[in-house]
Amino acid sequence: MEITQIRSFLAVAETLHFSRAAERLHLSQPALSLQIRALEAELGVRLFERNRRKTEITEAGAVFREEASAALKALDRAAARARQAAAGRIGCVRIGFISTAAALVVPPLVTRFRATHPEVELEMRHALTAEQIEGLRRGEIDVGFFRMPAAPGEGIATVEVHRERFRLFVPAGDALAAMAAPTLRDLDRRDVLIYARRNAPGFHDLLLRMLDDAGASPAALHEANDMSSLMSLVAAGVGAAIAPASVGQFGPPGVVGRDLDGLPPSVVVMAHRADERRPAVRAFVELVAAASA
Incomplete structure (x- = not known):
């Protein structure tokens, strides 16, 4: 049984006129008649009663029309969905992101993608840098947003999507809060708060190198598992923190931010499997890459 036979049958069933149905299908009437006879032979039933005056659908034909029409509509939907999937118009994209990327970077990109791909499901997951890299390797997420430096490993490609300056965050009553232009050297022999190494080894080590390059030897280093906790500890007077400027949004009252000049920017990247x-x-990756170019 062929799809063309089903379409021909439905055209005749609707018009009850072989000539008009043939015209609609851009077929000759003899060709249409051959298709209907072949379909009837395969089914083993008569679908139409016809004579020179009129064509009538049989009871078997009426039942077949109802089922065939539903099946053809389902088949047309399946074909359309397949084309949408091939074009990246449907599917699912699993996205991991760090907290600061969720606030600044990811929302406008997601909004832009949703405008052009409204039927693609986006599964959003807050995850630490190390968790995202492992998730990309295991195939548990498709795209990740985290800060560099990081070592995603072979087969993982990255695209820079955002950069911002580092700031020094201190309690409001700290002497550094009143300084016009504090430097990292001013953290020498002071307690310093830093993002936990197990969560983002490359980022953690970058901060330590910046302190070392500035000639600052902290009296003690205190690690925080997330940026919100880091800022809360600053507010509590535990120490000063070096962090990207956007981390200031997590700061409770009593935390003061000061710009730090002469430091490299903090860079956020989108990471994805290179052979995706x-x-x-692919559509999401290409949109983000184009938006960040």
Whole structure:
């Protein structure tokens, strides 16, 4: 049984006129008649009663029309969905992100993607840098947003999507809060708060190198597992923190931020598997890359 036979049958069933149905299908009437006879032979039933005056659908034909019409509509939907999937218009993209990327970087990119791909499901997950890298390697997420430096490993590609300056965050009553232009050297022999190494080894080590390059030897280093906790500890007077400027949004009252000049910017990247083949994921990656170019 062929799809063309089903379409021909439905055209005749609707018009009850072979000539008009043939015209609609851009077929000759003899060709249409051959298709209907072949379909009837395969089914083993008569679908139409016809004579020179009129064509009538049989009871078997009426039942077949109802089922065939539903099946053809389902088949047309399946074909359309397949084309949408191939074009990246449907599917699922699993996105991991660090907290600061969720606040600044990810929302406008997601909004832009949703405008052009409204039927693609986006599964959003807050995850630490180390968790995202492992998730990309295991195939548990498709795209990650985290800060550099990091070592995603072979097969993981990155695209820079955001950069910002580092700031020094101190309690409001700290002497550094009143300084016009504090430097990292001013943290020598002071307690310093830093992002936990197990969560983002590359970022953690970058901060330590910056302190070392500035000739600052902290009296003690205190690690925080997330940026919100880091800022809360600053407010509590535990120490001063070096962090990207956007971390200031997590700061409770009593935390003061000061610009730090002469430091490299903090860079956020989008990471994805270099050999990614799924169209929806590729569409998201391409949109982000174009928006960040």
